[in-house]
Amino acid sequence: MTFIDENNVVRYFSHGKERIFARTKAVIGRTVQNCHPPQSVHVVEKLLEDFKSGRKDAEDFWIALGEKMVYIRYFAVRDEEGHYRGTLEFTQNITPIRALEGQKRILSE
Numbered sequence: 001m002t003f004i005d006e007n008n009v010v011r012y013f014s015h016g017k018e019r020i021f022a023r024t025k026a027v028i029g030r031t032v033q034n035c036h037p038p039q040s041v042h043v044v045e046k047l048l049e050d051f052k053s054g055r056k057d058a059e060d061f062w063i064a065l066g067e068k069m070v071y072i073r074y075f076a077v078r079d080e081e082g083h084y085r086g087t088l089e090f091t092q093n094i095t096p097i098r099a100l101e102g103q104k105r106i107l108s109e
Contacts, residue, residue: 001090003089059073074090075087
């Protein structure tokens with residue numbers, strides 16, 4: 001998970017067990033545009049523009065990275081008055097989810 005504030009500055013990221021996109025403490029305080037490859041910056045800027053304007057509240061992407069299928073979800077964070085305060089980004093390797101079959105209806109031991 002990564003949080004970007006209303007000024008497009010990275011303020012927080014979590015250290016999951018399986019970090020998909022490498023993050024170092026150096027990204028804290030940097031603009032999110034400087035954390036993406038140049039060829040995708042226009043997508044980042046359009047998404048943030050849509051969140052700030054209120055046109056969108058969420059957006060999902062999925063990409064293949066080697067053997068992994070990665071699901072990336074973005075959510076606009078708004079205050080009680082509906083003003084944009086930032087964006088949350090969640091990434092997940094969904095390869096194991098895509099392989100599920102049947103059903104599981106009880107807790108694991």
